[in-house]
Amino acid sequence: MQGWRSLFGAGGQGVSLQTIGDAVRNLPNEILRQIDASGDGHTHLRGRVSGPSTYHFSLHFEPRNAGGGLYQSGVLVATATSRADGGHPVPITCRWKRRLGAHYIEIPGISGSMYHTSADDIGADVVCFADPANDPGQGQAVGVLGPFMLDPINKMSLENMIGQENTRFPVRHYRDEDDPHPRDLQIHVKQDYVKVVHPGADRGTSEVVAPYSADYPKVVIHPLDTCKFRLELSEEQDKIYHFVALSRTSRDSIALLVRCFHARKYVATSFILSHLFQNPATPGAPLTQVQHDGFDIHALGERLGKELDRTVGQLEVVEKVVKNATNEKGELQAQLRETISSYTEAIEQLHQQLAVARDGPAASLQLQLHQARASQNSLQLDMREVRHNIEQEQQRAPKTSEPSAECAAQAEALRGEISQLKTSISALAGDRAMTSQRDLTRQEELRRLRADVDMLNSEKEGLERCSVQADKDKQDLIENFLYVKGCLDKLQMASLQMPAASPEHEREVARLKENYSQVVDERNRLAIRVETMDRDREKQKQQRESALERVMNANARLLEERDRLEKEKARVSELYQSTMGAMGAVAGAGGVGNAAGG
Numbered sequence: 257m258q259g260w261r262s263l264f265g266a267g268g269q270g271v272s273l274q275t276i277g278d279a280v281r282n283l284p285n286e287i288l289r290q291i292d293a294s295g296d297g298h299t300h301l302r303g304r305v306s307g308p309s310t311y312h313f314s315l316h317f318e319p320r321n322a323g324g325g326l327y328q329s330g331v332l333v334a335t336a337t338s339r340a341d342g343g344h345p346v347p348i349t350c351r352w353k354r355r356l357g358a359h360y361i362e363i364p365g366i367s368g369s370m371y372h373t374s375a376d377d378i379g380a381d382v383v384c385f386a387d388p389a390n391d392p393g394q395g396q397a398v399g400v401l402g403p404f405m406l407d408p409i410n411k412m413s414l415e416n417m418i419g420q421e422n423t424r425f426p427v428r429h430y431r432d433e434d435d436p437h438p439r440d441l442q443i444h445v446k447q448d449y450v451k452v453v454h455p456g457a458d459r460g461t462s463e464v465v466a467p468y469s470a471d472y473p474k475v476v477i478h479p480l481d482t483c484k485f486r487l488e489l490s491e492e493q494d495k496i497y498h499f500v501a502l503s504r505t506s507r508d509s510i511a512l513l514v515r516c517f518h519a520r521k522y523v524a525t526s527f528i529l530s531h532l533f534q535n536p537a538t539p540g541a542p543l544t545q546v547q548h549d550g551f552d553i554h555a556l557g558e559r560l561g562k563e564l565d566r567t568v569g570q571l572e573v574v575e576k577v578v579k580n581a582t583n584e585k586g587e588l589q590a591q592l593r594e595t596i597s598s599y600t601e602a603i604e605q606l607h608q609q610l611a612v613a614r615d616g617p618a619a620s621l622q623l624q625l626h627q628a629r630a631s632q633n634s635l636q637l638d639m640r641e642v643r644h645n646i647e648q649e650q651q652r653a654p655k656t657s658e659p660s661a662e663c664a665a666q667a668e669a670l671r672g673e674i675s676q677l678k679t680s681i682s683a684l685a686g687d688r689a690m691t692s693q694r695d696l697t698r699q700e701e702l703r704r705l706r707a708d709v710d711m712l713n714s715e716k717e718g719l720e721r722c723s724v725q726a727d728k729d730k731q732d733l734i735e736n737f738l739y740v741k742g743c744l745d746k747l748q749m750a751s752l753q754m755p756a757a758s759p760e761h762e763r764e765v766a767r768l769k770e771n772y773s774q775v776v777d778e779r780n781r782l783a784i785r786v787e788t789m790d791r792d793r794e795k796q797k798q799q800r801e802s803a804l805e806r807v808m809n810a811n812a813r814l815l816e817e818r819d820r821l822e823k824e825k826a827r828v829s830e831l832y833q834s835t836m837g838a839m840g841a842v843a844g845a846g847g848v849g850n851a852a853g854g
Contacts, residue, residue, distance in 0.1 A: 301326070303384075303401030312340040313348075315384050315399030317373075327407040328508060332371040334384050334399060347389040348397075352479075355381040355400070366479045374477045375508040377404045410505055410512075412776055417513050419773060422446050425510050426455075427499040443487065443499075445513045447520070450489065452497060464495060468521040475511040483507055556765060557748050563772065564744060570779060571737060577786050578730055581793070585723055588797065592716055595804060596709065602811055603705055606698075628832070631839055632681050639674060673838055680835045690824070694817060701810050708803050715796055722789055729785065733778050740771045 301324070303315035314337075319330040336346040352363040352371050360383065363371070373382065381402030388394045406414070417423045425443045444451040450473045454462040466473045466489035478484035482504040489495040501507035747764050 303399040305397060305399050307395060307397040309395040309397040311346045311388070311394055311397070312337045312343070313386055313397035313399060315401055317401055321407055321409070326402065326404045328373045328375055328378055328404055329407045329410070329504060330373055332373060332382060332384070332401065334369045334386055336386060336388070336397070346394075348386045349389050351385040353383045353385070355383050355402070363479055372480070372482050373404055375511040376477055377402070378406050379403055407505075410508055412780065413505070413509055414512055416773055416776070417509065418516060419769070423513060425501070425506055427501055430498050430500065438500075443510060445510065445517065447517055450487075450514060452487070452489070464489060466490060466495070468518050470522070473514060473518075475514050477507065477511055485511065557744070560744060560768065560772065564741060567737070567775060567779065571733065574779065574782060574786065575730070578726060581726070581786065581789060582723065584793070585719060588793070589716065589719065592712065592800070595800070596712060599705070599709055599807060602807070603702070603709070606702065606814060628681065628835060631835065632677070635677055635839065642670065673841060676838055677835070680831055680838070683831060694821065698814065698817065701814060705807060705810060708807060712800065712803065715800070719796070722792070726785065726789065729782055733775075733782055736771075736775050736778055740768065740775055743768050743771060
């Protein structure tokens with residue numbers, strides 16, 4: 257029995273072989289008892305603390321499942337402070353043990369203030385012995401929390417795997433701690449043996465089979481890592497594997513399934529059914545025995561009825577979740593419709609503004625630019641004629657005579673007017689380029705807004721499809737449940753009418769068990785689907801909020817562009833008026849020059 261003793265840790269040397277044998281024989285029944293008790297109320301999440309310590313010590317449990325409770329999938333955390341109402345933290349060194357009845361079993365390899373519970377802790381209390389790291393004279397504190405139970409999800413999976421009697425678990429094998437190239441293997445757990453197989457390889461050359469013996473196979477769970485464990489198939493070193501499971505749940509399922517089949521192999525089923533495990537909370541209490549060893553179909557029907565009632569309760573919870581999800585989906589759809597309508601109105605207003613900008617002020621600005629170009633050409637011709645006249649007048653005038661002051665002033669005024677006209681013409685050309693760039697920017701913004709609206713419509717259609725699929729899955733689950741319940745009613749009526757069990761009844765019970773397993777699988781699938789829908793809904797909500805923020809920013813930019821365009825329009829109008837005034841002044845100056853030349 258040395259292999260079974262190793263299941264309780266290295267600190268279990270003081271435990272007698274008889275005690276370990278009794279605990280091993282009753283291990284499957286204890287697991288089933290904890291499974292049945294998992295639907296009852298939860299224990300307090302803070303442990304009982306004792307010991308002559310001068311500091312405040314606390315031991316609390318942080319669950320990792322949705323329902324809370326003392327399950328094997330959480331974390332125990334030990335903390336110490338100088339005062340009960342706070343104060344500075346006190347560094348501590350912890351020793352962790354399991355308590356089964358009156359026996360303490362050391363948990364090796366862990367001395368920190370955190371402990372991840374596992375399948376080894378089911379049915380036992382976890383005890384933490386805390387000592388101050390810097391001042392041992394402050395005393396020792398002891399915290400106790402438990403007993404721990406099997407998680408409801410692991411419970412259903414374990415029941416299904418025990419019924420199948422052939423389960424495969426994908427794992428990753430490390431030859432040592434620094435192995436850079438781990439292998440992907442599979443563990444086949446069956447009723448008669450455990451097998452390690454390399455997937456895809458030829459059978460018989462890369463598989464190791466270990467039938468159940470007194471000491472092997474055994475699973476040793478790592479006390480620190482939540483996915484690591486050691487599978488020992490025999491005493492040979494090449495048959496000791498260091499594995500990493502896909503998840504914490506998968507590792508606990510492997511350990512529980514191997515131990516259940518091992519106990520079933522060496523302990524008779526009638527012995528397990530005829531004895532109940534002693535409650536660890538009341539050590540020393542006598543064991544109770546079942547009055548009748550025969551098969552009782554009424555008791556089986558009653559147990560199946562309780563399971564169905566529990567399934568009905570879980571189905572009601574699922575229906576509430578689906579109802580809440582449907583209500584939230586309706587609210588989100590209403591918000592989506594309102595958002596789409598507001599976006600549509602904003603886009604229509606932007607279209608109208610762009611139409612007005614294209615047909616109204618923009619068209620007038622283009623006409624003004626065209627007229628300014630024509631004026632520029634005419635002014636250039638006039639300037640050439642004026643220069644030609646000036647050159648002729650200079651040639652006609654005597655070389656010794658100096659130009660009059662009046663002619664010099666007129667020439668300087670003409671040069672100033674010509675420079676002003678050149679500046680105005682260049683400004684008008686720059687305004688035209690800026691207007692074209694703004695038009696292109698607005699067109700790109702409108703295309704992006706249309707793409708956002710199309711994306712929101714596609715998300716809405718996806719939500720509607722998910723809702724229809726969820727309703728269909730819910731209807732299928734309800735139909736399956738009603739069918740199983742009708743079959744159970746038929747079985748109960750038949751059991752009342754017939755005094756003794758018959759092969760037909762046994763076949764009916766087997767069929768009911770199979771239907772119940774299918775209903776449980778369907779319920780699990782629906783729960784996973786609901787969680788997936790919740791995650792997708794949150795993700796889509798974030799995407800819609802970001803899209804709404806982008807559209808609001810784009811709308812603000814468009815409004816700023818419209819205000820800037822209005823200001824540019826006013827400035828171009830002023831430039832146009834000044835250009836027209838300058839053109840009139842130049843025309844007057846040209847007439848005076850011609851008159852003087854004549």
